[in-house]
Amino acid sequence: MKVNNYLDSTYLKTAEQANISVNETTQKNIALIEDAIQYKMKLVMLRSNYITIAKELIAKNNSEVLIGTVIDFPEGNSSVECKISDAKSAIALGADELDFVVNYKAFKKGNLALIKSEILSCTKLCLENNKAIKWIIEIAALSNEEIIVLSQLIKNTVISNFEESSFENVFVKSSTGFFQTGNNKPSGATFEAMKLIVENASPLKIKAAGGLKTFEQAKKMISIGVDRIGTSSAKQIILNLKTETNY
Template structure:
């Protein structure tokens, strides 16, 4: 199976997180964009400040590669106003996919109205600008019951407020890839969690991120029904090798 069109090749580390200089980190990002172009992956997922660079490289290469970026990453606890500001900037810079971190802490604390509002407004911004919207629920921070409830909440907001034709442009995504789990366990994309998400997010699509570490993992996720896979080791996985990368 050629899995490349399922892969969102991902690099989201800041220079400090990577332990390198800003200049060195920019070069890592540039190389990641070029690799995604060369390998014909579905998308390159990068931090907002690099979206314009990616679009320029893609246009120059006459590539079909999409550009995705993250909103309110990685905690998801900022105000709705902050999410709106970041989303509008990403749209202006040419991002194709907006991956919002859902305020799962507010959800866990029972502030359902806030979560519904940010899902509605964020999704409106994306769809109004013909973008794909993904809501990251950080599955490793949730119980099975909470995964069910939050996946269903996102689905219900979308079904209640948007046209059926829009459903394919909204995803529920398992993880930021940055959530710290014990013993380096997958932090989102476990078969168990993904099945729960698929069952409760449908008809919305699911993106598996945080723990897909081999070609076999990727194929298994695709066979379950996942439409996109986020990984910082896209080429390694596409080449049939294993990675120890956390996300």
């Protein structure tokens, strides 16, 4: 199985988070982009300040690699207006796909009106600009029942307000990869949770992200219906190599 076209090769740590210099962070992003070009991956997922570098390298190499960035990441609790503003900036820079973090804390408190509002407004913006949108629901913060309800809420909001032809450009995504859990519980995509998302978000697309490091994991995710895989170990997955990263 060729996994290349399923992979969103990802680096989202700031210099401060990685405890390295800004220049070292830039070099990590450049290396990620160059690997994505070389191995014909689907997309590079970067912070918005690296979109311009990615565009230049991709154009220089006549590559078809797409560029993605994150919005309201990783907390997801900004206002709808802030999410829209940040998304407009990313679109202006040239992002092809935007991964928004759902305000999952508001969802857990029962504020479904707010969730519907941000899903509707942000999805409308992206689709009108011919951009794919992915909604990160942060499964490690949710119960199985909440995963089901939130997946269905996103699906139903999209189905009720947009044409069927646009469904392929709207994703439900598992995780940021930055959520802190206790007792060594997984903070990213698990097979159990991804099955729930696949069952309850279809016909929207599905993205698994967080903690995926091996070819076998990627293959299993694809076999259960996942359309895209976000990982900082994309090169290692393609080459079927071990990776030591915990991100």
